[in-house]
Amino acid sequence: MATFLRKRILSSAIPLVCVVLGVFFLARMTGNPVDLYLPLSATPEQRAEFSAAQGFDLSVPAQLWNYLVDAAHLDFGTSLRTGQSATEMVLDAFPVTLQLAGVTMLLAITGAVLIGSLAAYRPNSPVDRIASLLSMTAASIPDFWFAIMGVLVFGVSLNLLPTSGIFGGPEVWVLPIATLLIRPFGVLVQVVRGSMVSALSAPYVKIARSKGATPCRVIFGHALRNAVTPVLTVAGDLTVGLVNGAVIVETIFGWPGIGKLMIDSILQRDFAVLQAAVLMTAVTIFALNILVDVCHALTDPRVREAAPA
Amino acid sequence: GSAAGDAGRADGRTLRVVLTQEPPTLEPCEASLTATGVVVRSNITEPLVERDPDSGELHPLLATGWKQTDDRTWTFDTREGVTFQNGEPFTAGDAAFSIDRAVNSDLACNVEGYVFGDNDLQVKAESDTRLTVTTEQPDPILPLRLSFVEIVPRTTDPETKVRIPMGTGPYAVSSWQPGAAINLSRYDDYWGDAPDFSRARYVWRSDASVRAAMIDKREAEIAVALDPIEAEKDTTVAYPNNETTALRLDGREAPLDDIRVRRAVDLALDRDGIIDALLGGLAEPAGQLVPPGVVGHNQETEPTRQNVERAKAMIEEAAADGVPVDRQITLVARNGMFAGVSETAEALQYQMQRIGLNVKVRMADTATQLQYQLRPLPKNVGPIALLIMHGNQAGDAAFTTSQYLLSDGPQSTFGTEELDRRIADAGALFGEQRQKAFAGLLAEQNRSVVQYAHLAHMSGLLGLSPSIRYEPNSATGDEMRLAEVGSAKAGQH
Amino acid sequence: MTTTSACAPSAPSAADLALDVEGLCVDLSTASGTVRAVDGVGFSVRRGRTLALLGESGCGKSMTALSVVGLLDPAAEVTGGAVRVRGRDTLRLSPAERRKLAGPVLSIVFQDALTALNPVQPVGRQIGEPFRIHRGLSRREAHEKAIELMTRVGIPEPRQRAKSYPHQFSGGMRQRLLIAMAVALDPDVLIADEPTTALDVTVQAQIMRLLRDLQDERNMAVVLITHDLAVVAQRADDVVVMYAGTVVEKGTAREVFSAPRHPYTRGLLDSVPEDAVRGQPLPAVPGSPPELSAVPSGCVFQARCPLVRERCVRERPSLRATGAGRSAACHFSEELDRD
Amino acid sequence: MTEEALSAADGREDAPESAPARKSPPRWWRLLGRDRAAAVGAVILAVVLLAALFGRPFIGDHAQRQDLDASLRAPSLSDGFYGLLGTDVLGRSVLARLIDAAATTLSVAVPAVLCSLVVGSAIGLWAGYHGGRRESVAMRVADVILSFPSLLIAVVVLYVFSPSALNIVLILAVARIPVYLRTSRAEAAELRSRLFVDAARTFGTPSRHIIYRHILPIALPTLLTVATLDFCFVMLTESSLSFLGIGIQPPDVSWGLMVAQGRQYLQTAWWITVLPGLAIVLTTVSATVLAAWARIATDPAQRWRLTLPRKRRGASAAVPPEMIP
Amino acid sequence: MTESRTTTEAPGPRTEGHPPLLEVRGVTKSFGSGRRRLTALDGVDVRLGRGETLGLVGESGCGKSTLARVLLGLERPDAGTVRYDGVDPFALRGKELLNWRRRVQMVFQDPFASLNARMSAADLIGEPWRTHRDVVPDARDREKRIRELLSLVGLRESDAHRYPNEFSGGQRQRIGIARALALDPDLIVCDEPVSALDLSVQAQVLNVLAELQSRLGVAYVFISHDLSVVRYISDRVTVMYLGKVIEHGGTEEVFDRPQHPYTAALMSAAPVLDASRAAHGQEIRLKGEIPSPFDIPSGCRFRTRCWRAEDMCATEAPPTVGREPEDAGDDHTALCHFPLEVRSARA
Ligand SMILES: Nc1ncnc2c1ncn2[C@@H]1O[C@H](COP(=O)(O)OP(=O)(O)OP(=O)(O)O)[C@@H](O)[C@H]1O
Ligand SMILES: Nc1ncnc2c1ncn2[C@@H]1O[C@H](COP(=O)(O)OP(=O)(O)OP(=O)(O)O)[C@@H](O)[C@H]1O
Ligand SMILES: [Mg+2]
């Protein structure tokens, strides 16, 4: 397992570097941020001064070199927008996103496993049809719609939940999580159902039934662990989506997460923050991929055994 | 309970304000940025003089009086008995330090570029209560410019920008929860009248419907920049926000290089229709770049009335003269410029197309739009009709003309020598003469240049909880004075 | 004669029968319509006895077995007949009641040992599971029982091996694990569907010995489905020969093998390569069984039968007694004796 | 696309029958009739497709015709055909715009999904089949694309170039390639060790033919299912691009743009945003249902499910219901 | 059916007169790495002449299928050589490889997994022609040929349009055989082709194989668990145990006079139909389990289960005893310290 992890981490290093370099160059293709930060009436001298101060007058390779040298000292620069250290901003924003994504995926996976299994147990039954229809709808609802409807209905009309914000008890989590949840949930129900249907037609399920196992035992004792592999993979991808882009939820509900930070820094051409944020999410995503692999290994002894090879 | 929400409980002592975005910083020298200024100005820090948003006159604030002592020198008397929030007394020395820091330093403050250009000032504290400011050229509106400089204590870092400022204002920053909220508390030794609310709390939501919902739900007392769609509610109040929208027509490219085409565009616009349908009826049709109340506003100029037939005729005439009227014009607008901007762009496009022009819309983000707005203007992009929104917070048309009308003004595409000369002359004038000169200038642009097809003098829409009293004015968007907000039930605090 | 008439259940028979199948009919939905895959199959086994189910591949043996234990594919549906164990017709039980029988009364061993074990569970867990389901034992107790069973079926070092996963066992061991699981609760009836087809002879012999020992020990009735006539000859007390979904001959193994009363059985016995001389063609039954969707209305074997007459085309022979405890479905079964 | 695949499958079934004894398997449309949900889905998709193909000439310029006096009229029967679904804030007919938008939406979503499907699956199948270094390189490339904030790519491309429909298609396609790449790689890696692949190798079948003949047909239903989900994702992403102003540019209109623009009227004029949203939901759900059906209908081992009489497909089989896999 | 045969003569040099059709020497193949290294084949030698049948028997997991895959070029051996008419198939490329492919076919052990479930029987049988387009160039001929092949293996013509799931195991296996026959190969490696078949069909299939051999001179490598089948069909038999060939010889020789204890045990365990015959042959019951292939016993690998094993079996690798293949005629060799019936030709 240890060698497996080491190898996996090493093989992630190159793509990680690619991502960082890619972001660096892409960002610089979006133009000089000077205009954004100086007043409209700023003079050419002021512009030149600003560019020089921020190092934008250097050639891109020179900028890259400076960036890498600084990054090697764990200095990812300061934000043009706020003047704060980029690292600090990213570290402030990241836990919020991580919490949101974590709780959401936990709920989505649990719910999807329950409902997807129920649907898969009797394909074509009313339960299956309703579950499928609902999950498909959930997967295709525009999320900002859902969010604003939630605010208007549960926040204002019914007065059950706060409209937005991060301070307060568990109730502030409800709407953001629900909004984030719908799509992953819808997708996962479908995936669980699909892989469950095939797991349930495997010979070992027949054997389990021949032992008199109850449906519950058959599903959760036997089929689930076999069916979970594609579910884990898809869940991993969906989590990547959440880590990278809970922008809508963070924007609407005022959650200061990484998604909002990233889109703000893109729109504001705040390169240092953007680079730091992408680095952070990329590292997380690679960690997540590794986690998914580890989960595969944990659920399937065959994978575990193949790992050191 | 569930009703509390993020902005804290409605306890009657905290004034909760919901903004559109988190201020990037509270650095006072960046206060000319709307997002920063709305929190900082006149709440945390104060300038020497302030401009009355309604009359445009200057009132004393930290300065009690000022006069021009020679061509290039102004003398200010500073107020006594004022203390900073750290307890230190305010002196002319602090004022000199603040002006120096904002205008002459390497900080690249927004205010420097915004109101002072590349001219440095010589600032000198003659005594604890007297200050002289010397400019390189004669500057008749120096006090107005100085009304943008927020005064900070001498102990402020002159080398780097601060995130959390100290000032003489009625409120001091008590905490900033990054990304979530900024809390202010009342400064008890404030030299002026004590504000009603002992605390204030800013939060931000970028979605207008959420901001509106927060007012409905009593999660906030004040919400800024609501959608016009909310205007009917009795919890909202509209105010003219000194912003003026217009289409800037790039007169260097065919077919916009033909004045008949530009006139036709001006005639094609259905200002009333757009205002009623898209802007909630909150704006006023505009015939010039500056709204009433700003020095230079021309009382006589009327907004152009839509006349599709005449516009069509003019286009046909131009076409007959060989003007390539079917060349595609790009109508560039910025997302989030105001509520309903993309619909407005579509309406403008439709109206321009109706008179026989070929128009394509391009909605851009801020950075992209700035490329089109500022010199050096992009090349090889064809004829551009740029939807601009000009802020007149400074209250003087000099800021407008030098930017928008000068042939090589940073935000102007072309002009005439005649106009340039008159702009230079008008800038040196005072008082009534100044007003007249600028008013004439604006009329002249409509007559002979038509770089701008004016659209509307805009309004802001504020959501106000019934539990407070507040009268917004044209400066509210940039400078929301919490001290002016009162509790609806007197004596509740 | 219609095919459905055979499916009517007849009167219940003696109670000492461990398993009594009567007139079992199974319909199969295929893309081109519904076909009858099992048509009026009936047989019974007493405790301690072994019944072999023989027949062409695809003649419906597995399907019969699966309907007995209630594990049919959803494509297939039991449309008639009765399966009686302990005097109750399992086809008419509720799912919950049927589950109570699965394990302690009826149990099955499948052919495909490679995939029949859950790949992600330690085998000890799987073997102990019947005890947890039916006896309500704790996890630890079930584990102990599993180790006992593994010892019984001859897995070396069972305590360590119980924690291993199926892929860590050889085919023969896996098959033994399946058998261990099936006999865990001393079922009345054990159905073994080709339990040794994939195994080599030494292992096959081992498994067969194991089955016999277990049967002796626990006095089970065993239904053995296999193609291997030699295994049948060695192991079975009774034989049921199936062809195209119907039973064509029944009787004791010794009698059927020594004097088959159906031309198909006869052909089958002849085609054993054991005594054949290399270079000489094997005496095979020519042709292939009828398609399920086109089973002829007369005798199902008519197309391949050396004795076929006009009557065979007209009339389907019913299973009739041809001796003590023997029966065959052939109009001319007597003629076979004369050869 | 699905229908093409089906008719291909159908064609195979229609190969000359040598034996009259055997009934030919049911034709695909009969199979479709057996699954009511899929039939409804097919009808909805057909309507959308027809609207997209022939809607524009039919509605003329009604989708663009503004009338600021008729702003925000509620759906009503009295305002003629074009008033059936109300008007938007510029007084344009929502019905006409929905029809107009169908064409734009499909012309963005379908090519985007197809591009990523084709490119992603091709690379994925290739990498998965060959394994080894090729596989790990392909996977790392997928990792890189996946962990790239796709919005950044969008902003860059649409900034450096212009926000044309083609660029939007390209961006969406590139951003979604890893999804197909991973799915198809996993499938191919699993399938490459199957015996029938070995069998094909013993005939000397070239790798590309093995991939095309043996691996693709099995992976395709899964990929199609992913594609239908993605179809929806692409439409929603396009809507958020519109929201950032770099999506479809007016006067063109897409459902995503309508949803994004109309959301501020959610409380006052629900029809502007709810109807296009509904169109997105209905289209994707229909596509998903149809994909699920196609998955069964093209799989010979599953096809019987569709031939069952309806009542038996559910829980009422003689086999204990819980025994249905 | 035979026209194209002459053109497929193998190119390449011929050594010492007529090289056998197939010659395998010292083929070793292992899977995995490090601790989990499994040696599936360990220095296997096999010879097969044109038109001959080689029976391959052995405990399950002893490497028979692996050997078959090596013969088909599906696995590359770690060491050792494979020669067809003196030509190394692993060195072939392009057209030559394709030609070779056509001469060697395989029938797989698992009839469920070796057929693509989405192809009809006709497609499956005709699949090789899609690569080898010249074999049956005309589409109408193809159909005819498919019908021929179907009836050859005892399936109905109407089965052509059915899918694998609609066939029983035996029927599927026949499709597999028909597919292997489609290219008229020189050699068919049959990996337990009849173990899923019932007797009457098995007889048909065996007859088909035998007839093809006599008509076309096809050679077979015939892997089976069913010793009676092996005995019936093979000219020679090779017995494997844990990746090594432990006995090799003419069929009658090996069956009637096994030299290696394992072979003897194998023969005795085979059930026989005739109950009287079963009684007089004493069954040898082997003790213990097959050792793990990850951990092969030292010396003689059979010693852990052998009733004749002595101390030296654990330390020394067993020698080859018996008549070597060079001694023309009925060679018979075994790998054992204490063979049951030493008939050394060297003596
Ligand atoms: N899902 C299915 N669809 C169509 N036909 C099927 C299906 N399952 C089984 N059959 C057919 O039903 C018949 C009986 O099958 P069954 O598995 O019982 O045969 P069997 O006697 O066990 O054969 P074998 O000895 O090969 O295992 C066969 O002809 C088979 O082709
Ligand atoms: N690709 C592979 N990776 C790892 N191990 C393998 C692989 N293929 C085969 N083996 C191992 O090699 C050994 C020989 O396998 P092989 O399939 O050749 O046996 P066999 O003699 O054909 O057995 P059976 O009679 O059961 O078919 C077995 O232990 C098997 O587990
Ligand atoms: Mg069977």
Ligand SMILES: [Mg+2]
């Ligand atoms: Mg094998």
